[in-house]
Amino acid sequence: xxxxxxxxxxxxxxxxxxxxxxxxxHRDFGRARSDWKADGTRVTPVDIAISEGIFATLQPAFPExxxxxxxxxxxxxxxxxxxxxxxxxxPIDGTNNYALGIPHCAIGLALMRDGDPIYGFVYxxxxxxxxxxxxxxxxxxxxxxxxxxxxxxxQQSVVGFHSPYDKRYAPHAAVLADKFxxxxxxxxxxxxxxxxxxxxxxxxxxxxxxxxxAAAVPLVQAAGGVVDYVTPAPFPLREFNLRMGRIFYVAGSxxxxxxxxxxxxx
Numbered sequence: 001x002x003x004x005x006x007x008x009x010x011x012x013x014x015x016x017x018x019x020x021x022x023x024x025x026h027r028d029f030g031r032a033r034s035d036w037k038a039d040g041t042r043v044t045p046v047d048i049a050i051s052e053g054i055f056a057t058l059q060p061a062f063p064e065x066x067x068x069x070x071x072x073x074x075x076x077x078x079x080x081x082x083x084x085x086x087x088x089x090x091p092i093d094g095t096n097n098y099a100l101g102i103p104h105c106a107i108g109l110a111l112m113r114d115g116d117p118i119y120g121f122v123y124x125x126x127x128x129x130x131x132x133x134x135x136x137x138x139x140x141x142x143x144x145x146x147x148x149x150x151x152x153x154x155q156q157s158v159v160g161f162h163s164p165y166d167k168r169y170a171p172h173a174a175v176l177a178d179k180f181x182x183x184x185x186x187x188x189x190x191x192x193x194x195x196x197x198x199x200x201x202x203x204x205x206x207x208x209x210x211x212x213x214a215a216a217v218p219l220v221q222a223a224g225g226v227v228d229y230v231t232p233a234p235f236p237l238r239e240f241n242l243r244m245g246r247i248f249y250v251a252g253s254x255x256x257x258x259x260x261x262x263x264x265x266x
Contacts, residue, residue, distance in 0.1 A: 010062060172204060
């Protein structure tokens, strides 16, 4: 276990590091040149600049920590997680949206202890809010304390859904649309963070990697919700691997996540 001072100093620094990059995020929104990576995902110079900026702030302050970002990673073998504290960054989740001028995108930074996300920072570009929190700390959405929207799902419940990469799961869209109101915003981080903030009742996602959700998982847990993995759980993270498999999970309140999993045959 970490001491409170070890953690609190990192939380203060993480919050400041993310907020320091928001001006850059807004300045180049919808105007940044973009390229396509080998895995078919989009990247912009802003992704790189934000990664470099956040880590340039945190690394000198915490030289014993490990730092992982999708956009600064080497193409070599997986990197074992060996440090007590490590940081997982997605500099822009929703890069497609960002490059096209669609505002549903976010900076996501997670502080991990022994590979488990214990606190998350999610800067929501569309609402200009920083969501942050973790188990034992609660969750803040901007200046308000947040929490789960509802305990049980119902006909008016809003469920985030990311069109599945594996088309075997495409029928899940019809199942969810028949029972709930579904939303696809194009940012896995935002979908999951909105569960913790009480804006969504639940999420079903088949497509994510660890860096897409690391910052939002502690937000849901802080609000009393659960993230239930259908595929093997990515946390505690044992190694950082750019080629990791896609994660399939459901999230919401305890009863809501259980209902989603049952509806989808899991």
